Amino acid sequence: xxxxxxxxxxxxxxxxxxxxxxxxxxxxxxxxxxxxxxxxxxxxxxxxxxxxxxxxxxxxxxxxxxxxxxxxxxxxxxxxxxxxxxxxxxxxxxxxxxxxxxxxxxxxxxxxxxxxxxxxxxxxxxxxxxxxxxxxxxxxxxxxxxxxxxxxxxxxxxxxxxxxxxxxxxxxxxxxxxxx
Amino acid sequence: xxxxxxxxxxxxxxxxxxxxxxxxxxxxxxxxxxxxxxxxxxxxxxxxxxxxxxxxxxxxxxxxxxxxxxxxxxxxxxxxxxxxxxxxxxxxxxxxxxxxxxxxxxxxxxxxxxxxxxxxxxxxxxxxxxxxxxxxxxxxxxxxxxxxxxxxxxxxxxxxxxxxxxxxxxxxxxxxxxxxxxxxxxxxxxxxxxxxxxxxxxxxxxxxxxxxxxxxxxxxxxxxxxxxxxxxxxxxxxxxxxxxxxxxxxxxxxxxxxxxxxxxxxxxxxxxxxxxxxxxxxxxxxxxxxxxxxxxxxxxxxxxxxxxxxxxxxxxxxxxxxxxxxxxxxxxxxxxxxxxxxxxxxxxxxxxxxxxxxxxxxxxxxxxxxxxxxxxxxxxxxxxxxxxxxxxxxxxxxxxxxxxxxxxxxxxxxxxxxxxxxxxxxxxxxxxxxxxxxxxxxxxxxxxxxxxxxxxxxxxxxxxxxxxxxxxxxxxxxxxxxxxxxxxxxxxxxxxxxxxxxxxxxxxxxxxxxxxxxxxxxxxxxxxxxxxxxxxxxxxxxxxxxxxxxxxxxxxxxxxxxxxxxxxxxxxxxxxxxxxxxxxxxxxxxxxxxxxxxxxxxxxxxxxxxxxxxxxxxxxxxxxxxxxxxxxxxxxxxxxxxxxxxxxxxxxxxxxxxxxxxxxxxxxxxxxxxxxxxxxxxxxxxxxxxxxxxxxxxxxxxxxxxxxxxxxxxxxxxxxxxxxxxxxxx
Numbered sequence: 001x002x003x004x005x006x007x008x009x010x011x012x013x014x015x016x017x018x019x020x021x022x023x024x025x026x027x028x029x030x031x032x033x034x035x036x037x038x039x040x041x042x043x044x045x046x047x048x049x050x051x052x053x054x055x056x057x058x059x060x061x062x063x064x065x066x067x068x069x070x071x072x073x074x075x076x077x078x079x080x081x082x083x084x085x086x087x088x089x090x091x092x093x094x095x096x097x098x099x100x101x102x103x104x105x106x107x108x109x110x111x112x113x114x115x116x117x118x119x120x121x122x123x124x125x126x127x128x129x130x131x132x133x134x135x136x137x138x139x140x141x142x143x144x145x146x147x148x149x150x151x152x153x154x155x156x157x158x159x160x161x162x163x164x165x166x167x168x169x170x171x172x173x174x175x176x177x178x179x180x
Numbered sequence: 181x182x183x184x185x186x187x188x189x190x191x192x193x194x195x196x197x198x199x200x201x202x203x204x205x206x207x208x209x210x211x212x213x214x215x216x217x218x219x220x221x222x223x224x225x226x227x228x229x230x231x232x233x234x235x236x237x238x239x240x241x242x243x244x245x246x247x248x249x250x251x252x253x254x255x256x257x258x259x260x261x262x263x264x265x266x267x268x269x270x271x272x273x274x275x276x277x278x279x280x281x282x283x284x285x286x287x288x289x290x291x292x293x294x295x296x297x298x299x300x301x302x303x304x305x306x307x308x309x310x311x312x313x314x315x316x317x318x319x320x321x322x323x324x325x326x327x328x329x330x331x332x333x334x335x336x337x338x339x340x341x342x343x344x345x346x347x348x349x350x351x352x353x354x355x356x357x358x359x360x361x362x363x364x365x366x367x368x369x370x371x372x373x374x375x376x377x378x379x380x381x382x383x384x385x386x387x388x389x390x391x392x393x394x395x396x397x398x399x400x401x402x403x404x405x406x407x408x409x410x411x412x413x414x415x416x417x418x419x420x421x422x423x424x425x426x427x428x429x430x431x432x433x434x435x436x437x438x439x440x441x442x443x444x445x446x447x448x449x450x451x452x453x454x455x456x457x458x459x460x461x462x463x464x465x466x467x468x469x470x471x472x473x474x475x476x477x478x479x480x481x482x483x484x485x486x487x488x489x490x491x492x493x494x495x496x497x498x499x500x501x502x503x504x505x506x507x508x509x510x511x512x513x514x515x516x517x518x519x520x521x522x523x524x525x526x527x528x529x530x531x532x533x534x535x536x537x538x539x540x541x542x543x544x545x546x547x548x549x550x551x552x553x554x555x556x557x558x559x560x561x562x563x564x565x566x567x568x569x570x571x572x573x574x575x576x577x578x579x580x581x582x583x584x585x586x587x588x589x590x591x592x593x594x595x596x597x598x599x600x601x602x603x604x605x606x607x608x609x610x611x612x613x614x615x616x617x618x619x620x621x622x623x624x625x626x627x628x629x630x631x632x633x634x635x636x637x638x639x640x641x642x643x644x645x646x647x648x649x650x651x652x653x654x655x656x657x658x659x660x661x662x663x664x665x666x667x668x669x670x671x672x673x674x675x676x677x678x679x680x681x682x683x684x685x686x687x688x689x690x691x692x693x694x695x696x697x698x699x700x701x702x703x704x705x706x707x708x709x710x711x712x713x714x715x716x717x718x719x720x721x722x723x724x725x726x727x728x729x730x731x732x733x734x735x736x737x738x739x740x741x742x743x744x745x746x747x748x749x750x751x752x753x754x755x756x757x758x759x760x761x762x763x764x765x766x767x768x769x770x771x772x773x774x775x776x777x778x779x780x781x782x783x784x785x786x787x788x789x790x791x792x793x794x795x796x797x798x799x800x801x802x803x804x805x806x807x808x809x810x811x812x813x814x815x816x817x818x819x820x821x822x823x824x825x826x827x828x829x830x831x832x833x834x835x836x837x838x839x840x841x842x843x844x845x846x847x848x849x850x851x852x853x854x855x856x857x858x859x860x861x862x863x864x865x866x867x868x869x870x871x872x873x874x875x876x877x878x879x880x881x882x883x884x885x886x887x888x889x890x891x892x893x894x895x896x897x898x899x900x901x902x903x904x905x906x907x908x909x910x
Contacts, residue, residue: 041235044480047835049480052397081234083234097230098225100229103677103808104447106677107446145849153843153844155844156843158394166844
């Protein structure tokens, strides 16, 4: 008999292929944490209010607690565990360590994934709520502290590492510009 | 002894070196007589930083376990009454369900178990049919998966006999009673009434703060299982040893039967102190009942409903002063909520006892029992809401005297404890005030409020002075000199994000005169021996003392010894020998706000804190904690409010969409720095840094809002609807 409460899905997590038989109610967050062994993404609220579960889904940042696993079928997922490549930390990860962009570390997986996604959005010319000129022909918004704060406001940090996080993001972004 | 630098170096900015910066440590051996290495005072990234940015660290809910069952907590939907019936039949028939725990079948607990304040009914879950407050856990559904447990929990049919409740807290509540004198008696110095009558100006105002939540990002989670006669626990808490002792008492076990670990904890702020969280009580019950490893993780909403919060306070402050600004009287009456289930003291008058000289000082602390869950410490307990009242009132005195509020503070420096009469160990408040004022540019401030505007925004500045008590509590550390040249340092400390691992590694390296890389630090395990928890700004001081004591003992025995060699040191005796003194950290907080009178929006544009917190172990991490504390104070001033609905008695905004905490966009670049300081009553010269950042910030912001608008805000938070002004008539 067909079990209509479960589905076969395929996820590519940090470059590794996973075939899963999931409860249809299972969120992407729970599938990652409970089935593929990625406990980096955190369940801070389970309702999209804190951002600790943020991952990159086909390159775009999403809160994985509000994404059903079945809806992510066939997608590429990058979690905090997948940001470093070949043992080399992502520049943002390095900047977080050096500038102390975290304390307890619980929101950090979400902050980092969100910042990576945000930098890509900015590079693609997306405006934010604090961008002055949002017209199509307007200049690409300069990434200053106010833009970073606005664009990362979906990621809460109760330890209050915000100023260090913003510094780490701006420093990484300016290095990326220098090195092209 | 060298004090901390006034301008600690910033974090190493190079990105190539990810290992902790240990430059200048040439790995000398642990022989006697060598100079300290300077491990203390150096800015280093966190030792677990690499693991935290790669997602490798495991918090309580992340530990992989085989054969794990999941518990889902069911909470009361009424505020007071009795459970008539819990119909479990539908739930028990659902797939994967192992069973339902409720008051009819749960293990019987020891009702003497509690916190320092006595038995705590908040821990005595599922013992009877009574509902003492809204959101009370009444059942736990246990199943093979979390989804199955959650689904079955929704299928429970609970009926209640409701009873009237009382959540109407105020200073005048008829049930108000004197609070416990746990931290000493109320103060009665001089004749307050006579001094107020003789004053040139007198302020007499009420200040109100709401229920406030620690709201750590990690929801509380516990996993419990039995190994033979031994109970194993992985839990989110601020002190595994004290939690293990509480669990042993609660479940009628021998202390050695309980092992609690909390390797990484996603923030605490008081919400994971106080003994034993509901997640742990229920996980142990279920593990015992089903003989399985059981994990119980609270939902965010359950964290708000079932985990202790800062109680609401209602305070009256009277201050009388002469025309020259000298205080004649401070009269501080502070009422706070308590639960009928447990006693507690929100010690709001701490600063009124010690911050300023006055001829007469009277403090009265009043507890008001209402039908809520037991409140407990939240960052800077007592001092934080108390400081809002005292430092707002001081600003009002300055206003009425037309005096600079900075000058008012400087004129009232006490030479000895104003209430205790004891000498101060080190009192560096004036240095904080003067240096903070200089950096902030306070001297050019307008005396009159509502003077500056930028376009449609009003601009104002404000400040506050702060103290927070410093000290250490009994702890035991052991150090083993290993045969391979390494040193294993073991202490039941807890790193909830404070940087304890990094700080204690530096303390041990300096005490042993060795390279930090030779230290293997073991923490976060109740088996490591008695230790204080990460609380009261006394974690690092308590643990460091034990480590330095053990290191001194080891060094004295090391010559010619056969390795491995282990020594232990218990600080109880040394602490008992400390002469009584006024021992405090100090700070001065300055801020600039803009206010939009048309929308009521207050934004903090600048925030600066100067801190005297003893010798600084690691300026990078200490600054992070102080800045984080100030952000929590900003959040308290402008955003945070646990709203209890009088029509239902329930906490109605128990999630992050309703209970606002500061987000990125609320926070400017914040400056925190240190003045040279040293605590002579501590072997390393250190004080705590965990809480003082939070304490004075709300008053500084409220005072700046007055300066911008000319209107006082004596009720927190300073919400837009409270600030909004009617447009002038056309």
